[in-house]
Amino acid sequence: MTRKPWLAPLLSALFFALFVGAWYLATTASAGGGGAAPAMDPEYAALMGAQAQAGGQSAMPGPGEVAAKIWEHVSDPFYDRGTNDKGLGIQIAYSIARVLAGYLLAALVAIPLGFVIGMSPLIYKALDPFIQILKPISPLAWMPLALYTIKDSGISAIFVIFICSLWPMLVNTAFGVASVRREWLNVARTLEVSPLRKAFQVILPAAAPTILTGMRISIGIAWLVIVAAEMLVGGTGIGYFVWNEWNNLSITNIITAILLIGLVGMLLDHLLAWVARAISWRE
Amino acid sequence: MSTFRNPFDPNVKLNGCSCGRHHSQAEHDQAEALSEEAMLDRVVEGAVMRALFPHDETRRNFIRAVGASTAMAAISTFLPLGTVKDAFASPGPLEKTKLKVGFIPITCATPIIMAHPLGYYSKQGLDVEVVKTAGWAVIRDKSLAKEYDAAHMLSPMPLAISIGAGSNPIPWTMPAVENINGQAITLSVKHKDKRDPKGWKGFKFAVPFDYSMHNYLLRYYLAEHGLDPDTDVQIRSVPPPEMVANLRAGNIDGFLAPDPVNQRAVYDGVGFIHTLTKDIWEGHPCCAFAASKEFVTTMPNTYKALLRAIITATATASNPANRKQIAEAIAPANYLNQPVTVVEQVLTGTYADGLGGVQKVPGRIGFEPFPWESFAVWILTQMKRWGQIKGDVDYQKVAKEVFLATDAAALMKEVGLPVPSTTTKKFSVMKKEFDPAKPEEYLNSFKIRKAAA
Numbered sequence: 001m002t003r004k005p006w007l008a009p010l011l012s013a014l015f016f017a018l019f020v021g022a023w024y025l026a027t028t029a030s031a032g033g034g035g036a037a038p039a040m041d042p043e044y045a046a047l048m049g050a051q052a053q054a055g056g057q058s059a060m061p062g063p064g065e066v067a068a069k070i071w072e073h074v075s076d077p078f079y080d081r082g083t084n085d086k087g088l089g090i091q092i093a094y095s096i097a098r099v100l101a102g103y104l105l106a107a108l109v110a111i112p113l114g115f116v117i118g119m120s121p122l123i124y125k126a127l128d129p130f131i132q133i134l135k136p137i138s139p140l141a142w143m144p145l146a147l148y149t150i151k152d153s154g155i156s157a158i159f160v161i162f163i164c165s166l167w168p169m170l171v172n173t174a175f176g177v178a179s180v181r182r183e184w185l186n187v188a189r190t191l192e193v194s195p196l197r198k199a200f201q202v203i204l205p206a207a208a209p210t211i212l213t214g215m216r217i218s219i220g221i222a223w224l225v226i227v228a229a230e231m232l233v234g235g236t237g238i239g240y241f242v243w244n245e246w247n248n249l250s251i252t253n254i255i256t257a258i259l260l261i262g263l264v265g266m267l268l269d270h271l272l273a274w275v276a277r278a279i280s281w282r283e
Numbered sequence: 284m285s286t287f288r289n290p291f292d293p294n295v296k297l298n299g300c301s302c303g304r305h306h307s308q309a310e311h312d313q314a315e316a317l318s319e320e321a322m323l324d325r326v327v328e329g330a331v332m333r334a335l336f337p338h339d340e341t342r343r344n345f346i347r348a349v350g351a352s353t354a355m356a357a358i359s360t361f362l363p364l365g366t367v368k369d370a371f372a373s374p375g376p377l378e379k380t381k382l383k384v385g386f387i388p389i390t391c392a393t394p395i396i397m398a399h400p401l402g403y404y405s406k407q408g409l410d411v412e413v414v415k416t417a418g419w420a421v422i423r424d425k426s427l428a429k430e431y432d433a434a435h436m437l438s439p440m441p442l443a444i445s446i447g448a449g450s451n452p453i454p455w456t457m458p459a460v461e462n463i464n465g466q467a468i469t470l471s472v473k474h475k476d477k478r479d480p481k482g483w484k485g486f487k488f489a490v491p492f493d494y495s496m497h498n499y500l501l502r503y504y505l506a507e508h509g510l511d512p513d514t515d516v517q518i519r520s521v522p523p524p525e526m527v528a529n530l531r532a533g534n535i536d537g538f539l540a541p542d543p544v545n546q547r548a549v550y551d552g553v554g555f556i557h558t559l560t561k562d563i564w565e566g567h568p569c570c571a572f573a574a575s576k577e578f579v580t581t582m583p584n585t586y587k588a589l590l591r592a593i594i595t596a597t598a599t600a601s602n603p604a605n606r607k608q609i610a611e612a613i614a615p616a617n618y619l620n621q622p623v624t625v626v627e628q629v630l631t632g633t634y635a636d637g638l639g640g641v642q643k644v645p646g647r648i649g650f651e652p653f654p655w656e657s658f659a660v661w662i663l664t665q666m667k668r669w670g671q672i673k674g675d676v677d678y679q680k681v682a683k684e685v686f687l688a689t690d691a692a693a694l695m696k697e698v699g700l701p702v703p704s705t706t707t708k709k710f711s712v713m714k715k716e717f718d719p720a721k722p723e724e725y726l727n728s729f730k731i732r733k734a735a736a
Contacts, residue, residue, distance in 0.1 A: 047628055047635035049550040084415040085617035144424075151428035153421075234417035243417055247388055247524040248620040249551065 020063045027062040061252040069252045070259070088241065088257070092264060095230065095237040098154075099222045099268075102161025106218065110166050111211065114173025115199065118207070124174060131171065139164035139225045143232055153233040160229045165218040172214025176207030205279075212276040219272055223265045238264075291328070291351040326594055326652070378582040379432070380409055382589065385416045385425055386435040388619045389523060389541040390629045391462045391570035393609060394650060395435050396619070398596035400612045406595075407588040415618070418522050419492040426575065427453060433574035433589060435461065438654075439662045441573045443494040445685050448672050454576035457654050457686050458590050459597065461570040465629070465648030466497055466560040467545040468504070470537035471530050472553060475638065480508035489521035489529065489538035496569045499665040500560050501539035506731040507713050513669075513733060530554050541569065542629040542648065543621050548637070550625050555637025559647055564712040566649070568658045593652070600650040606630040654686040657710070657719035664717075664726045670733035678722045 061069075077089025117124050139160045146156035180203050188198045230239025238261055245253035332342060346354045382404075386392040396413060398404050404411035416422045419437060423444065426434045441455040442448075470477070477483065483505070490497040498520075502512040512518055521529060523544045529535045531553040538544070539560070548554030560567060572593050579586050599605050610627040613619050619626060628634035632647035659682035666672045709718055717725055726732070 041639065041641070044635050044639060044641050047550075047624060047641065048552065049622065049625075081615070082617035083412050085615065085620075147421075147424045147428065151430070153425060153428075153430060232417060233421060234415060240417075244415070244616065244620055246528075248616070249524065249527060249547065 023063050027060050061255070065252050066255050069256050073256055084244070086236065088238075088260065091236060091238045091241045092260065095226050095239065096264065098157050098230075098237065099161055099219070099226050102158040103165045103219060103222050105158070106162045106165035107169060107215065109162075110169035110214075111173050114170045114211070114214075115177055115203075117170070118174040118177025119199075119203070121178070124178065131167065135167040135171070139221075140228055140232070143229065147233070153235065157226070157229045157233055157237075161222045161226060164225050165222045168217040168221065169211070169214040172217070173207065173211045176210025176214075177203055179210075180206040209276065209280045212272065212279065216269065216272040216276060219268050220265065223261075223268055227261060291332075291346065291355055329653070375584045377408055377588055378585045380585075382409055382411045382432040382585070383414055383430065384411055384433050384435070384589075385414050385422050385431040387419065387422060387523075388415055388621075389570075390543050390613075390619070390626060390648060391465055391541050392435040393600050393613060393630070393648075394461055394593055394596040394652075395572060396613045397600060397609050398592050400618070401596070401599070401609075403592040403596045403599075404589075407592045409585070409588055409592065411589070411592075413618075419495070426573070427451075429575075432578055432585075433572065436571050436573040437492055437495040437497075438568045438571040438658065439494040439496065439499070439666065440492075441571060441685050442659060442662055442666070442681060443671075446672065446676075446681060448494065448666065455573060455685060456576050456579050457571045457573045457659075458579070458586075459572040459593055459652035460568045460654050460658070461572055461597070461650070461652075463566050463568055463649040463651050464559065464561040464646060465569055466500070466539060466541055468501065468537060468539045468557045468560070469530070469545045469548050469554040469637075470557045471533070471535075472555055472637065473533075474536060475555060478557065480505060480510065483508075483510060483536075484515050486536040487517045487519065487534070489519050489526050489535050489540070491520070491523055491526075491540060493520055494666075494671070496560075496567060496662070497539045497541065499662065499669070500563055500567065502669060503665070503712060504539075504558075504563055506729065509731075511731050527551060527553060543619065543625045546625045546628050546634060547621065549635055550622065552637075556634075556642075559644065561644070561646060564710070565646075566651075566710065567712075568654070571654070572652075597650045597652045603631070603645055656682040656686050657717070659686040660719045660722050661710075661712070661717055664722045668726055668729060668732045678719075682719075 073088045077087045079087040080090065117127055142160055142163050143156065146159045147153060150156050150159060184202055184206065185198070188202050193202070226237065227239035227242065230237035231243040232239075234240050234243065238257060242254055242257045245257065384395060386395050399411060399413045414431070416425065416434075419440070422431070422434050422436065423440060425431050426436075427444075436457075438457060438460060441457040444453055444455040446452060488501060490501055492498065498518065501518065505512045505516060510516060519535070521535070521538070523540055526535070526538045526540050526544055527548045530538070530548055531551070537554070537557070545554070545556055549556060560569075572590075574586065574589075600609055607627060607630075610630045611623055614621055614623040614626045629648060632645040633641065633643050634647070636642050656679070660678045663672070663676055663678050663681060667676060709716060711717065715728075
């Protein structure tokens with residue numbers, strides 16, 4: 001493995017080329033398979049789209065079209081042509097801002113609360129049933145309730161991110177705090193360390209890797225949910241972009257957005273992985 | 284379009300279509316093209332005359348007998364039309380200039396949308412943001428949450444919201460109809476040879492929303508052909524963009540949808556237009572411009588300015604000569620996000636039907652703002668027919684409160700005049716006459732309806 005560092009990237013490139021090749025063949029084959037379309041009245045034909053002329057087949061764009069579309073978006077990501085038509089860069093920025101707002105709020109609530117729950121077995125047991133019931137609820141199920149009570153779609157979207165990021169962080173923090181080694185706590189007790197100092201200097205570093213794992217899971221879920229949430233409320237964001245292009249039945253734009261969503265999700269995950277590595281320790 | 288026609292002309296039918304003096308509607312409208320101020324005056328005059336003479340015949344006889352100018356003078360002596368017009372024309376200081384108006388990306392929203400790129404809002408001193416919205420339920424919720432000051436709604440929605448069907452009852456108003464006609468039944472291309480509705484048993488249909496003209500018209504159409512829409516077919520609520528995709532995938536057999544969805548299905552080669560809703564009920568209302576009663580009463584000047592912008596936009600849209608320009612203005616991604624040719628086919632009425640023919644139906648979609656109370660009564664009968672509302676309904680009262688046909692009457696009240704009787708008209712749906720004065724009889728005349736619980 002270490003002797004041939006170029007092997008894995010090469011294989012990746014090969015897989016990618018195979019995938020694009022298969023995609024290209026699949027889309028061109030079905031587009032050409034329409035056969036000779038019946039001769040259309042030119043006036044009629046002028047009113048019809050290209051897909052109709054192919055007999056309603058092959059809505060699937062080829063890799064070339066998608067690449068051209070991506071280039072178009074990448075070369076002008078920040079245009080603003082009114083309320084409902086903004087560049088992909090702006091849409092992504094809106095989505096990331098919403099995710100971060102909801103996520104940071106969740107962290108502010110979940111980590112201290114998780115700390116308390118983890119330090120007290122009694123509270124842990126008392127709150128456990130509620131957490132177990134609230135945790136598996138799909139974040140989108142909260143959406144109508146949020147819209148109805150908060151009466152603001154922007155804040156509702158942030159609330160949905162908040163509620164879905166909350167549980168993994170809460171549960172992981174509580175778990176991490178609860179499973180700090182007994183010996184370390186005992187040492188702290190013998191040295192008569194103040195409770196606050198114990199929390200910050202013993203428990204927090206020990207539980208940090210678990211907390212970070214929770215945060216990493218959360219950001220992943222938050223990014224998954226924002227697209228669906230924005231599709232529902234509309235307005236701005238990458239989810240709205242997908243919905244708007246769905247409205248236009250533009251598969252090319254949707255594929256472009258999907259690739260971008262994946263890319264941003266990966267970057268967010270890497271960011272937290274990097275933080276996790278920075279604070280983790282080895283025994 | 285009758286709303287913008289001179290009501291002091293004895294040859295004009297207030298409730299009908301063409302005057303008969305021109306070869307085509309387009310020619311007629313061009314000849315009658317009015318300035319913006321004149322158009323607004325017409326709307327007010329028309330509403331007042333409708334209120335004074337609920338029966339066309341009486342008004343005609345009166346005007347014929349005394350002459351238009353005498354009639355006008357006579358009316359002016361006890362009803363200062365100028366004051367009424369002024370009350371409507373100069374709204375006074377605006378309470379709020381930055382407004383948000385929600386819309387769904389369909390051609391029904393044309394006046395609301397085009398007023399933005401063509402500058403009708405800014406002419407009234409309003410800074411209106413028109414916000415594309417994901418669906419009817421969301422538009423309802425955002426309007427209820429006051430995120431939108433006013434919104435594009437389906438004309439049954441203000442009724443449903445006001446009486447609390449499908450949501451909490453909140454007084455809602457509908458000061459203007461957005462469009463008339465403009466929908467169609469589209470079927471999958473695989474059903475090209477099944478043009479007789481009697482053979483549609485087991486079909487799966489989609490409509491955009493439960494409380495929509497689309498739902499009522501489809502049910503009506505099916506029932507008239509002997510199919511029970513609740514048991515013989517499936518009718519689902521599906522957002523318009525998903526309709527074309529579902530039709531392509533074969534999940535549904537057809538839909539009754541707002542345009543441009545029908546034309547888009549043809550454009551993509553997956554469907555054909557079976558019938559325009561114009562042929563089910565000529566001149567039926569579809570979408571509406573709606574606002575909460577609270578907005579109307581707490582910000583009367585802003586409301587009037589906004590309504591002025593919408594009515595002038597509607598008047599411009601009603602002129603077929605402007606339709607190409609409008610199609611170009613509203614097709615971009617910021618508004619409808621559709622190919623221009625699709626929008627143009629809908630608005631001009633020269634369209635490919637999906638069966639290989641080019642149809643020319645100039646009245647495919649029309650724009651007429653007058654919210655006839657009788658429309659509301661008809662909608663209520665259908666809501667009751669299909670079990671959406673139960674028990675007794677005070678048809679006339681709900682209609683009057685929600686459909687602000689009496690806006691002119693309200694303005695008359697403002698200047699201290701007695702308010703005359705209401706504004707209703709009779710019309711026919713699939714050749715069956717509807718008398719708004721007898722909704723219960725009408726309702727009971729249907730064989731196919733949901734069994735009263």
